[in-house]
Amino acid sequence: MSRWGVILAGGIGSRFWPLSTPSRPKQMLPLVDDKPLLVNTLERIQPIVPAERTLVLTSEALRDVVAGAAPRIPRENVIAEPRPVGTAGALAWAAQEIDRRAGGEVVMICLHADWAIGDDNAFRETLLAAERVAMTEGALVTVGIVPTRADTGFGYIQPGERTESGAFDVRRFVEKPTRERAEWMLHEGYLWNSGIFVWRVADFLAEIRAVTPEVSNALATQRAGSSAARFFDAITPISVDVGVLERSGRVRVLPGDFGWDDVGTWGALRRVKPEDESGNITAGRVYAMECTGNVVHAEDGVVVLYGVSDLVVVTRAGITLVTTADRSAALKELVDSLPEELREMK
16 A cells, blocks of 8 residues: 655745745745755655655745755656645645546645654654554544644644544534633643644545535546646635535544644744754854844844844845744734735845
8 A cells, every 4th residue: 555645835934024935935944954844844754655656736836946945756746736725625636646646545644844843753653643544444534733832823623532543533623712712722632733634535535525515526627637727726715624624524633742833933933943042043143142032043144132032033135024922923914014025025
């Protein structure tokens, strides 16, 4: 039995502006170490999914950038979505492509390109355990992260009864909660909704046809050999969580504990990168005195800090961003208000 990997790599990550831009999105940035997050992801799964059985889904504008960063991935495996339609449509296209090449009994492991993982071995072991659940139960398996804090930036999953394979039924999915509700769910055993999915191709496509009319009509166009543009034009945009998992009775959740973080903001880097002796996270030429809890990324020039705490300072191409670690979570609001030449700088 072969398995395939599907990497979703189409977003921009505007909350990492000015480092991330439409032509240099978050997944192409070396935020955790000296390699882009996409490269980290591909190297992390390579021991269980070889490059020739890995699809990377991205936008038309990013296809060449992604292909250049991942030369081991065959060019035909870097698939450009003609327009964004949400993860349900993108994963349906990938599933049918895998079905065409390898058959419906193949397992597909679906990941996002822009995460940080603390324990790669435990991560892979969890994926293989999810694969066993998918094969044993014919289930659509999502990995729910064992939470370490009451975080309002994530969705949550309430696990139900344990199944024979060791996973759990899903009682409900919960959107990003209030702080009070997140604290309650933390103590009630809810899991973070990670966006890690494992299932057999045939099982996933069957559920698309059964419960997701926003996408099911497009499957026939791809099966008939039509272009990607026609397939994506036939889709009503919807996420796989809303369009499939929340409607299906075949979903299982498997707890995972391997240091997962979606690295969603500059402030999040304090959770995934080593601090200096004063508790600062720095990259580039940075000098700090009597400072603590700052995140500084100096791509250009030198940043000097004195007597400040909990700031985010980023320099690139003549632009300097200064905000607080807390406000960095809302950076998209700032970026949306900027002149186009700043938002879309190369």
